[in-house]
Amino acid sequence: MYPIEIRQAKKADLDQIAHWIARLNALSAHQCLHCDETYEGVRNGIAALGESPETFFVMAGRGEGLVGVLGCDCSEEDGWLWGPFVEDSDWEAVTSDLFHRLMDVLPNMVRTLHTFTGLANPRSHRFYLAEGFEETKTSHIYTALPPDEQQEPKNLCGEFEAHHRAAVVALHELAFPGTPMTMPEIIARLDDDHKLFVCTNGDEVLGYLYATLNDAPVEGFIEFLAVQPEARGQGSGKRLLSTAMHWFFQVKRMPQAGLCVLDERTNAQALYEQVGFRLSYSGVGAKKQL
Incomplete structure (x- = not known):
């Protein structure tokens, strides 16, 4: 087996990154609710990161093949993690290497990291907890057409x-x-x-x-x-x-319209459903102070 190679993304990688994230994020076992699950949506999200969005992504490869991507949407002191999106037999090792490489390249102004993983993706949530993140709360994403x-x-x-x-x-x-x-x-x-x-x-x-x-x-x-x-x-x-x-x-x-409501706010969920919102995703958050 080829060794894992971890590197920061380049501008020429962004299209491949978007296809990779869209494919894996459409699978419940990999789902990260901070980013979209369509190629167009991911590309729009990447474009919204600024003039050099490639600086917010790291990639993992074996030989000529891509096996993992991890990114971060940074806004002043907060960073919202995209992923991990890893497809490899040694998932833990690849994910760990991606995470620590991303920590090396994040802007110094980022002081708090946030994750929001689908409930059907407990592996990613457990990984972040092992890295010192604190679980926040379960939330639900509602959408309306x-x-x-x-x-x-x-x-x-x-x-x-x-x-x-x-x-x-x-x-x-x-x-x-x-x-x-x-x-x-x-x-x-x-x-x-x-x-x-x-x-x-x-x-x-x-x-x-x-x-x-x-x-x-x-x-x-x-x-x-x-x-x-x-x-x-x-x-x-x-x-x-x-x-x-x-x-x-x-x-x-x-x-479409969207919103995110905490699991504990059952009265609010009933109100949203009255005006046409329907449950799309459920996930659990975590955060870490850097």
């Missing part, structure tokens, strides 16, 4: 305005304590592809929804949804979701 007949929804929520700031900051801290993305950071990102919808009753803020447009996969994505505790069960969440779906499908003409 445009309705066959699109009707103008009634009572849409408005977009964020400056006088909402104090209320949405307080609600975000209450609903998502310790989340890496603060409400001031969300507000700073708002533009044509990033919207913060706010549900109100007069001057009172009942809830908010932060929605974005993604490239890989091409979809509208609901990042955060929160409703004041005293306003829950009164239709505010459904109204916010209907507003986001209208923006995704009728304004932006997106081919």
